[in-house]
Amino acid sequence: MKIYSRKTDSNWPKAAGAVLLLLMPLAGLDAKTNPPPKLIIQDSPLNRDVRAPISFAPVIKRVEPSVVNIYSTMTVKERPNPLLNDPFLRRFFGDQFGDQGQPRERKAESLGSGVIVSPDGYILTADHVVEGAESVKVALATGEKEYDAKIIGTDPATDVAVLKIETQKMLPAITMTDSDKLEVGDVVLALGNPFAVGRTVTMGIVSAVGRGGLGMVGYENFIQTDAAINPGNSGGGLIDAEGRLVGINTMIVSRSGGFQGVGFAVPINMARYVMERLVEFGKVTRGFLGINIQPVTPELAREFHLPEDAGGVLVGGVSPNGPAARAGLKEGDDIIELNGKKVTGPDNLRLTVAQTPPGSRVTLGVLRSETGGKPVEKTLSVTLAELPQEALTQSRPGGGSGKQPGNMDALDGVEVTDMDRAARRQFGIPANLQGALVVNVDENSSAAEAGLRPGDVILEINRQSVHNAEGAVALSEKVNGAQVLLRVWSQGPNGQSGTRYIVVENPKRK
Numbered sequence: 001m002k003i004y005s006r007k008t009d010s011n012w013p014k015a016a017g018a019v020l021l022l023l024m025p026l027a028g029l030d031a032k033t034n035p036p037p038k039l040i041i042q043d044s045p046l047n048r049d050v051r052a053p054i055s056f057a058p059v060i061k062r063v064e065p066s067v068v069n070i071y072s073t074m075t076v077k078e079r080p081n082p083l084l085n086d087p088f089l090r091r092f093f094g095d096q097f098g099d100q101g102q103p104r105e106r107k108a109e110s111l112g113s114g115v116i117v118s119p120d121g122y123i124l125t126a127d128h129v130v131e132g133a134e135s136v137k138v139a140l141a142t143g144e145k146e147y148d149a150k151i152i153g154t155d156p157a158t159d160v161a162v163l164k165i166e167t168q169k170m171l172p173a174i175t176m177t178d179s180d181k182l183e184v185g186d187v188v189l190a191l192g193n194p195f196a197v198g199r200t201v202t203m204g205i206v207s208a209v210g211r212g213g214l215g216m217v218g219y220e221n222f223i224q225t226d227a228a229i230n231p232g233n234s235g236g237g238l239i240d241a242e243g244r245l246v247g248i249n250t251m252i253v254s255r256s257g258g259f260q261g262v263g264f265a266v267p268i269n270m271a272r273y274v275m276e277r278l279v280e281f282g283k284v285t286r287g288f289l290g291i292n293i294q295p296v297t298p299e300l301a302r303e304f305h306l307p308e309d310a311g312g313v314l315v316g317g318v319s320p321n322g323p324a325a326r327a328g329l330k331e332g333d334d335i336i337e338l339n340g341k342k343v344t345g346p347d348n349l350r351l352t353v354a355q356t357p358p359g360s361r362v363t364l365g366v367l368r369s370e371t372g373g374k375p376v377e378k379t380l381s382v383t384l385a386e387l388p389q390e391a392l393t394q395s396r397p398g399g400g401s402g403k404q405p406g407n408m409d410a411l412d413g414v415e416v417t418d419m420d421r422a423a424r425r426q427f428g429i430p431a432n433l434q435g436a437l438v439v440n441v442d443e444n445s446s447a448a449e450a451g452l453r454p455g456d457v458i459l460e461i462n463r464q465s466v467h468n469a470e471g472a473v474a475l476s477e478k479v480n481g482a483q484v485l486l487r488v489w490s491q492g493p494n495g496q497s498g499t500r501y502i503v504v505e506n507p508k509r510k
Contacts, residue, residue: 034152034164034279037118039272042244043178046186052241056189059243060201065141066174067191067199067237070112070125070149070163072133113192113236114138114163115245119170122279123163124271125235126250127154130161138165141172141199153278157218159250160266160274161235174237177244179267182206182223190227190249190263192236202228204263211264212347216251221351222264223247229263238265247271273355287356287384289329290322291315292498293346296334299503303485304332304369312336312343312367316487317499327382330368331487331499332463334375337365358386413442414452416469427455428491435459435489436472450504452488459499460487 112129116122123138130136136149147165154161165171186206194200204227212220223238229249238247247265254260277284293313296306300314315333318325329335335343339362343349356362361383367375416436419429423437435457441448458466461475462485476484484504491497 035120036276036279037122038120038173039118040173040175041177042175043181045178045181046240046242048183048186052187056201056203056241059239059241060189060191063174063237063239063243064191064199064201065172066116067141068114068116068123069139069193069199070114070123070129070235071109071137071139071146072112072130073109073135074132111193111196111232112234113232113249115235115237115248116171116173117176117245117275119173121165121167121171122152122275123149123165124248124275125161125163126248126266127156127159127161128250129235130154130163131156136163138163153282153284155274155278155284157284158266158270158274159217160248160271162275162278174239174245175243176268176272177240177242177246179223179246179269182209182240182246182267184208187241188223188225188227188246189239189241190225190229190233190236190265191239192229192233192249194228194230194232196232200233204228207262209267210348214253214264219270219351219354220347221267221270222250223267225263225265226261227263228259229265230259270351270355285358286354286387287358287360287362288322288387289324289353289382289384290319291324291329292317292500293335293349294500295345297503299483299505300485300501303483303501303503304334304375305373306334306367306369306375310334310336310367310375311345313346313349314501316501317489323382323385327364327380329364329366329380329382332369332501333378334367334369335364336367337363339363340365353384354387356384358384360384412447413440413445414438414447415440416458416472418469419457427457428497429457429489430497433457433459433489434468435466436469438488446505450486450502452486452502452504453490455491457489458486459489461485463487 112125114123114125117124130151131154133151136151137146138149139146147167149163149165152162152164184206188204188206190202192200204225206223207226208224211222211224214220223246225238227238229252233249234251236249237245238249240246245268247267248271249263249265251264252259253262274284292315294316296310296312296314301308301310312334315329315331315335317331318329335349337343338349338352361381364380364382366378366380368378369375415438417439419437423429424431438452438454438456438458440454441452458472460466461472462479464475466472466475482505486502486504487499488502489497489499
């Protein structure tokens with residue numbers, strides 16, 4: 001098993017690729033800007049032993065007045081066809097033809113839905129319904145005049161927005177419930193104004209809860225339903241069989257552009273958290289641990305001597321001087337609990353931390369595996385900081401493709417070199433980072449299958465530090481097992497970077 005340094009071998013085929021990372025990522029509080037909404041909340045669970053009703057008409061009559069139509073207007077700049085400024089065409093058609101090639105502006109309207117959540121005029125909707133809007137109007141179910149709405153705040157990371165309309169009368173606010181108590185198979189109703197045909201109700205069941213990994217928004221914990229959701233339904237309400245708001249309709253997965261049985265809603269618990277912070281502070285603040293995390297795969301569990309059912313998330317990197325570092329968290333720790341609740345995966349931990357206010361003190365249960373030793377349970381207390389705003393563009397965790405390895409030794413086909421100033425500038429490598437820079441990876445190698453890419457920096461081989469290319473080659477020559485554990489630094493999209501572990505299979509030594 002061997003990796004090759006550019007100093008000694010330079011004939012390896014080139015490979016290119018990108019690495020997906022996750023950095024547990026927000027930013028300061030502003031003064032209070034609005035009075036808090038007066039919400040109506042009923043968090044008792046559904047009575048699932050009651051026989052299903054023949055009709056949901058009484059429920060719809062009760063909740064329909066709470067659902068509104070939203071019309072937003074924005075200015076769109078249209079780029080002209082470059083052919084319109086072609087001198088050859090202008091020669092034959094004159095300058096009037098060329099004038100058509102100038103940029104033009106037009107007004108565009110977006111249609112969506114929303115839900116009145118407080119009698120004093122607060123409305124929840126989807127961020128993309130009002131994104132870029134210059135003006136927003138709201139039409140109530142009663143058919144009276146339209147109201148001008150103020151955008152209190154938006155949160156693209158969850159696709160939630162909060163509006164407010166001013167009126168002297170009390171508005172028909174919907175009752176909210178605890179979306180965490182929703183179960184797969186529960187009946188749900190979706191209300192909105194699809195395709196501008198008018199107020200529409202569709203029925204289905206909860207197909208899944210906690211759905212994420214779609215890459216649509218920064219924080220995904222969707223309720224999935226087969227209740228039909230179509231364009232114009234966005235921002236409308238998803239309600240349970242008792243007429244209580246459980247989610248805000250947000251998006252669909254479709255090959256045709258229309259509904260095909262897979263719709264998503266933001267759970268109302270998440271939407272409430274976002275709304276309360278937008279109303280009180282004008283923006284959303286989220287907790288920040290300062291770690292890179294990744295799933296605990298069976299391969300990683302074996303390398304860290306973790307129990308098969310350990311679960312949790314593996315810490316691939318710890319930000320220097322961050323909250324986790326100050327609490328003593330280390331690379332290779334497996335976080336299995338947060339505040340006594342089981343951590344089920346990276347998305348679960350990200351969401352839980354994000355919805356914990358900065359400054360809160362949380363308890364982490366971890367399994368720490370020293371080299372070759374049995375994991376030891378530890379409890380660490382961490383005071384959360386605020387998530388930097390720019391970290392919301394961070395991508396999701398990597399950890400390898402999980403495909404079957406090729407026929408080469410684990411690190412054959414990997415070419416490394418030492419890092420000079422030019423390489424650090426090119427790949428955005430921090431000045432204090434020591435390791436071996438990966439410059440080529442044979443696309444047919446096991447290392448490529450595991451997710452190693454040019455531009456990565458190998459920091460450890462089998463938990464032994466790598467300081468330069470020569471050291472990486474020497475350590476790779478000593479590996480005799482069926483697998484090799486690498487800790488690598490990678491540059492992700494949008495300038496984000498971090499460290500993670502990958503396991504490279506060595507089929508010749510199985």
